[in-house]
Every structure is written in C-alpha cells, then in structure tokens.
Amino acid sequence: MAGHPVRFRTRFAPSPTGPLHLGHAYSAILAHDMARAAGGEFLLRMEDTDLERCRPEWEALIVEDLSWLGLRWDGPVLRQSDRIDSYNRRLEPLAHRGLLYPCSCTRADIRAALSAPQEGVAFSVYPGTCRGRAMQTRAAGDALRLDLAAAFDALASADLRFQETGPAHAGPHRIDRATALRQIGDVVLSRKGEDIVAYFLASAFDDADQGITHVIRGEDLFDFTPVQVILQHLFGLPTPVYHHHRLIRDEAGKRLAKRDDARALQKYRAEGMTPAGIRAMVGL
Numbered sequence: 001m002a003g004h005p006v007r008f009r010t011r012f013a014p015s016p017t018g019p020l021h022l023g024h025a026y027s028a029i030l031a032h033d034m035a036r037a038a039g040g041e042f043l044l045r046m047e048d049t050d051l052e053r054c055r056p057e058w059e060a061l062i063v064e065d066l067s068w069l070g071l072r073w074d075g076p077v078l079r080q081s082d083r084i085d086s087y088n089r090r091l092e093p094l095a096h097r098g099l100l101y102p103c104s105c106t107r108a109d110i111r112a113a114l115s116a117p118q119e120g121v122a123f124s125v126y127p128g129t130c131r132g133r134a135m136q137t138r139a140a141g142d143a144l145r146l147d148l149a150a151a152f153d154a155l156a157s158a159d160l161r162f163q164e165t166g167p168a169h170a171g172p173h174r175i176d177r178a179t180a181l182r183q184i185g186d187v188v189l190s191r192k193g194e195d196i197v198a199y200f201l202a203s204a205f206d207d208a209d210q211g212i213t214h215v216i217r218g219e220d221l222f223d224f225t226p227v228q229v230i231l232q233h234l235f236g237l238p239t240p241v242y243h244h245h246r247l248i249r250d251e252a253g254k255r256l257a258k259r260d261d262a263r264a265l266q267k268y269r270a271e272g273m274t275p276a277g278i279r280a281m282v283g284l
Contacts, residue, residue: 008040010214012066012073013203015047016058019264020065023218023248026282030245031216032071033284043210044073047203048081049196065265069275078210080202087197087205088190091144094234095135099154102138103130103145103188125185138192145186151230152177158233160226166244168219175226187227204228208237219244248282 012028014020020028035042044066048054063077080087094100103126131147138144160175190197207215222244232239268278 008035008038008213009043009211010035010040010216011043011045011207011210011212012071013045013047013206013217014062015050015053016055016062017050017053018058019266020062021248021263021265022278022282025065025069025265025278026248026284027216027218027245028066028071029069029279029282029284032073034214034216034243040213041074042071043075043078043212045078045206045210046080047199048079049084049199049202051081051196054081061266065269068265068269069278078206080206083202083206084197087202090205090235091189091201094146095144097154099147099150099234100135100144100189101131101133101147101186102135102142102192103133104139104142105129125183126187128186131186140192143188143191145188146231148181148184148186148230151234152180155230155233160229160233162225162229162239163241164222164225164244165214165241166219166222167246169222169244173225175229180226180230183223184227200224200228201231204231204235204237207240208232208235212240214241214243216243216245218247220247 010031012031014024014028032042034040044063046054046059046062048059066073091100105126126145130145162173162175164170164173187200188198189201206212222242225242225244229239231237265278
C-alpha cells in the first residue's frame with residue numbers, strides 16, 4: 001500500500017478458527033460502512049498465525065459470509081501466516097538494543113499470552129522469572145519477552161498516547177509507565193520453533209505496512225491498545241486512530257464467541273435470513 005495514501009483506511013481481521021457470528025458481522029459491517037462513508041478503503045486480513053487452529057475451510061466460509069453480507073474489500077486478502085518469518089526478523093533490532101530476553105516458562109502460559117486478549121481477561125503480568133537472561137542462551141521452544149521497563153527507558157522522550165473515537169472511551173489517552181508495568185508487564189512477542197508470534201505484534205506491523213489509518217474493533221480489545229502503541233513507537237511505526245465499538249451479546253449479556261454456533265451467519269443464511277435482516281439484528 002506504500003505510495004498510495006488515503007485519508008481513511010481500515011480493515012476487518014478475523015481469525016479463521018471457526019464460523020463468523022453476529023458479533024463479527026457487526027464489526028465488519030461497521031468498519032466497511034465507516035470506510036465507504038469517508039470515501040476511504042476497507043481491507044480484509046486473515047489473522048491466521050495460530051497454525052494449529054486455523055483452517056482453510058474456515059477462511060473460505062469467512063469470505064463467503066462477508067460477500068453474502070454485501071461487503072467488498074480493496075485489494076487482495078493479506079494472510080499473516082505468509083509473513084511470520086518477516087515478523088521474527090523485524091524483532092532483531094529490539095534484541096540488539098537489549099529490550100528482549102528469552103523465556104522458558106510453561107508452554108501453556110506462553111501460548112495463552114500469544115493469543116488475542118478476551119473480554120474480562122486481564123493481561124497475566126509476568127513475574128520476571130527469566131528477566132536478565134542473555135539472548136545467547138535462547139533455546140528451542142523459548143519465547144521472546146519484551147522487557148517493558150527497558151522499553152519505557154528507551155522511549156523516555158516519546159509521546160505515548162493514542163486517540164480513541166469509540167463511544168465508551170472517546171478522547172486522547174496517555175500511556176502511563178507505572179500503570180503499564182503494573183497491569184501489562186513483560187509480554188511475549190514470539191515463540192521459537194513454533195512459527196507463532198503475538199497477535200498484537202503481527203497486528204502492529206500489518207497495520208503500518210497496509211497504511212491503516214483507523215483501527216475499528218470490539219471494546220474487549222481496548223485494554224490491549226497500550227501494548228500496541230508502545231511497539232509502534234519502538235519500531236518507528238505510525239499510530240492509527242482507534243475506534244472500539246460495542247459488543248454484540250447474548251440474552252445473558254455475554255459476549256458472542258466462535259463457540260456460539262447457534263448465532264453463526266451460516267445458520268442464519270440457511271434459515272433464509274437476508275443481509276438487511278442481519279443489519280437489523282445487530283442494530284445497524
């Protein structure tokens with residue numbers, strides 16, 4: 001997308017690990033409509049770095065569902081699985097600056113840390129067990145963690161803030177060091193030998209590489225935004241405007257997830273629902 005600046009460019013970035021549901025439909029339609037209303041562009045990205053759970057048949061169904069909704073995207077679909085080597089190579093400057101360290105803590109904890117955050121699940125703040133290990137000691141299976149305190153030292157003169165336009169958190173937000181160290185800690189960025197990188201790292205690189213000006217996503221991801229902004233500054237990447245929208249919930253007020261197959265778009269389509277009916281169901 002380089003050399004082709006636009007005023008408004010956003011993306012819908014599902015993980016092909018299951019069917020799209022009403023919450024996905026709301027997010028995709030909202031992003032698409034905001035882009036078109038602004039005379040901008042709407043991109044489609046597959047966040048498929050979890051090679052164990054992502055499936056080509058789910059990706060095909062996502063494309064089919066979005067097309068059925070009447071959404072059209074600009075340019076080819078970007079797949080993060082094609083870029084994993086690039087993500088890992090781009091971590092090398094941070095290692096040379098002493099901002100990363102290898103971690104050999106449990107595989108389950110590390111895999112959980114690499115996933116996208118979920119509503120109501122805070123960052124698990126790492127106690128620093130492996131902090132201080134030299135990069136030369138990294139072995140197969142070790143993760144790479146960001147030394148967050150060292151990152152803040154490196155960014156001492158940076159203006160760590162972002163602009164939010166979503167209804168729940170609208171306004172400018174400044175990232176506070178003490179709060180980040182207490183609530184976020186030393187996050188995992190990648191794991192050696194498994195070809196997997198953190199959701200928020202890959203997303204930061206892709207947003208910059210695709211020229212994303214506005215990130216539109218659910219409010220369950222708002223608390224993860226400071227990590228992404230810190231990474232953007234460490235890598236010299238631009239910070240987009242963020243818009244965290246309301247979530248579509250079930251009758252009990254619980255956020256819809258891929259396990260909610262009863263609300264899968266595929267099911268509504270089979271029952272004769274129209275795209276206009278889906279828009280009405282999600283309040284658009």
